[in-house]
Amino acid sequence: MNIIILSLIANTIPTGDLIITVQQQENRVGTHRLSPTRLREVMAMADHFRSLFLHKTTPELGHMALVSTGIELFDALLAPHWPLLPPTRHPDAPTLLWIRSPQPDCLHLPWEVLRPPGEAPWVQTPQRFLRRRGGDPSRTSSPQIPALALIPLRVLILVVTPGGTEDAEALAMGSAFQAMITTITAPLAGRVVHTPTFQETIREIHDFKPNLVILQGTTLVRAGKGFFMFTAEGGEPDPWTGEEIIAQGIKDSGVASILVCGRNPPHPPAWSASALVADGLAQSGIPIAVSWPDQVHTGPGGSFLRTFLQALAYGTPMDTALHQGRLVTLANRQHDTSLSWSIPMVFS
Structure with missing residues (x-):
């Protein structure tokens, strides 16, 4: 390359x-x-x-x-x-x-x-x-070449909601993700879980042993750092940086890629927040981390994710699978989503 x-x-x-x-x-x-x-x-x-x-x-x-x-x-x-x-x-x-x-x-x-x-x-x-x-x-070494391929694909989708409540929106997300997985014709193992706390998230990862993790939730920027929002056992917000997520639970777990999806409507896209979290994941050892500052269970995000997962399940390398997802989003564009193909940021 x-x-x-x-x-x-x-x-x-x-x-x-x-x-x-x-x-x-x-x-x-x-x-x-x-x-x-x-x-x-x-x-x-x-x-x-x-x-x-x-x-x-x-x-x-x-x-x-x-x-x-x-x-x-x-x-x-x-x-x-x-x-x-x-x-x-x-x-x-x-x-x-x-x-x-x-x-x-x-x-x-x-x-x-x-x-x-x-x-x-x-x-x-x-x-x-x-x-x-x-x-x-x-101090940065060259990116991993050749491009990463995940075979067989094991994808864990974690829906993380503020306050830890499994509300109607979280249930709808989970159902949409599950329906998406069932429509993919390529062989893959997929699991969709609602995990409000960081500890539950880590348990799910070590139990299922995925090579791709999708984090759908809320991100924020504080003091120049990006945080993914979990909920503590007592119900209060529990923010974690990408570096902390790796150091405290995912390191050496076999996860090769993480997709960070970081906003809840009606808030504007958290460009810096989700991207900062993804960059922290990559700098801490995840071969490829992707940020999508929006929801990926519906709309342009849903079109992108389904194509992306289908390509990965067929053994397509990560960069090419991302490219295919972008092209489908571009082909399906509407007036307000004509630029959505450019949203995913890839960190390595």
Whole structure:
């Protein structure tokens, strides 16, 4: 697999210069700086693009935002080095764009829509994949290659509700997930469980021994860290970071991938929260963690998840299964979900 690595480091977001270093495989291609003014322009356009997920929009407006954001990301962050990459790229081989940065604001930019000249958005193009990694880029090893495949697929879906109550919404989620699993024609073992506490979650994981875990619940950001919300035995909120989840229960459990789904309507998508949790999981040893800041039992999330699970169950590698899920979401788009294919963020 051809690997293009973008490392982005800034002293302060959005007031400091952003230093962008581009590598291909282990070879440095070049470095350039982005001025504070230019960086603010990129951030503002990305914020506008994200805001379209909260409101119904026309296909025309969504397409305009998609194209302009993709071009802006490419021009500002990759264009200076792009001419140096094609001679060594393998046209028939998969290409992984790996974004590394200790700054969440950079890491969580909508890299999925990055658009090289005359081409489709990055993750819409066959054989092009994208992963992220937080922390110090100089201390980060290369991502796992070849891409991860989960055979046989054992998926555990954990529905975690605030306060630990198994209310009508939680029951509806559980029923929808169970129905989804039964419609998948490929062989897989699946279990759907309502687990309000962290301790119950860990018991379910060690009992079922899944290689894929889906956490559906609520996430929040506190002091710059992302938390997944469980409920303590006494009923009070019990927030856990991705790092804590791994250290206190999932490490060495055999779980190879975790999908973090982190919001409850009517709250807006918790972009940073679910992504921060997923990044913490990846940095702590989970080979691939995915964030989806919404529910995945219905709507565009349901279309994505069913296709994703079906592909995994047939032995499709993780990156390709994610790509197939995105394409189905794109094909099924409605006025208010035309950009949903770009929602999943992959951390490795």
